[in-house]
Amino acid sequence: MTRVLVTGGTGFVGRFIVEHLLASGYDVVVGGRSPPAPTLFSKPVAFVALTLDPDIDQSPALRHVDHFVHAAFQHVEGRYRGGEGGDPEGFRRSNLDGSASLFRTARDQGIKRCVFLSSRAVYGKQPPGADLFEETPCHPDSLYGALKLEAENELAKLNTEGFKTVSLRVTGVYGAPGSGGAHKWQPLFDDYLSGRVIAPRAGTEVHGDDVAAAVRLVLETPSDRPPDGVLNVSDILVDNRAILALVRDITGSPHTLPGPAVLTAFNTMNTEKIRALGWQPGGLKRLQASLTSLLA
Numbered sequence: 001m002t003r004v005l006v007t008g009g010t011g012f013v014g015r016f017i018v019e020h021l022l023a024s025g026y027d028v029v030v031g032g033r034s035p036p037a038p039t040l041f042s043k044p045v046a047f048v049a050l051t052l053d054p055d056i057d058q059s060p061a062l063r064h065v066d067h068f069v070h071a072a073f074q075h076v077e078g079r080y081r082g083g084e085g086g087d088p089e090g091f092r093r094s095n096l097d098g099s100a101s102l103f104r105t106a107r108d109q110g111i112k113r114c115v116f117l118s119s120r121a122v123y124g125k126q127p128p129g130a131d132l133f134e135e136t137p138c139h140p141d142s143l144y145g146a147l148k149l150e151a152e153n154e155l156a157k158l159n160t161e162g163f164k165t166v167s168l169r170v171t172g173v174y175g176a177p178g179s180g181g182a183h184k185w186q187p188l189f190d191d192y193l194s195g196r197v198i199a200p201r202a203g204t205e206v207h208g209d210d211v212a213a214a215v216r217l218v219l220e221t222p223s224d225r226p227p228d229g230v231l232n233v234s235d236i237l238v239d240n241r242a243i244l245a246l247v248r249d250i251t252g253s254p255h256t257l258p259g260p261a262v263l264t265a266f267n268t269m270n271t272e273k274i275r276a277l278g279w280q281p282g283g284l285k286r287l288q289a290s291l292t293s294l295l296a
Contacts, residue, residue, distance in 0.1 A: 008072030020212030052098030121145030171234035175208035202239035202261035234269035235281035
């Protein structure tokens with residue numbers, strides 16, 4: 001059985017990855033500061049202590065592992081962009097230096113493939129309406145985006161025939177959180193269902209299980225045609241009006257929807273490369289099913 005180490009496996013996106021890999025027959029090891037609760041996952045998982053401290057030798061945590069999925073990220077709770085709070089140097093040390101150290105250790109321990117969860121934030125400001133391709137020049141406008149891009153570059157330097165590396169540039173992720181926590185759109189739903197005024201806003205979204213499917217596909221792509229080193233992972237472009245129209249239809253709310261956002265000015269992520277591997281995200285149908293579940 002193939003063994004995969006997932007850092008950040010107890011986080012919002014990490015839980016989708018762990019559950020998807022378990023369902024696909026993988027032996028999953030979760031790496032983190034503390035063991036997951038016994039009931040967090042649908043099946044038992046192993047645990048290894050692991051941190052984003054670049055000065056610690058963490059080779060024991062990466063031994064006897066076939067693949068490494070790095071989804072851990074240290075930040076102020078609830079924030080990614082701006083997640084450095086008042087400690088930008090500590091933010092850099094953990095999320096760049098700590099990640100780069102783990103990448104090198106994974107290579108040295110003989111791990112075959114390494115997948116890094118990057119972000120669309122690496123693109124930063126782009127011409128209005130321009131599509132974002134993996135080759136698009138990046139201009140990150142946040143420390144978060146800048147460090148994700150630097151970590152991508154550090155990982156790419158290590159790519160060899162024996163250590164294949166891929167960074168997945170993931171857009172906003174939605175889906176049901178674990179342990180009964182609030183989902184990302186809970187404040188938006190609360191405002192709408194309370195009749196508050198909501199400003200138009202658009203964004204690209206992808207379901208957490210579709211992210212996990214992308215991770216699995218990268219791990220399973222035959223070694224004679226390994227995927228490109230960077231892949232976009234995004235599904236739908238949607239605005240608050242469209243999301244809340246579904247909420248209105250499900251709940252019967254009488255409140256007025258926000259005005260439409262200007263979608264033509266938004267930068268959509270091109271996903272032809274990962275779709276060529278067989279990736280098929282759920283689209284609007286999955287969004288509707290997910291909203292129905294979240295509202296239930």
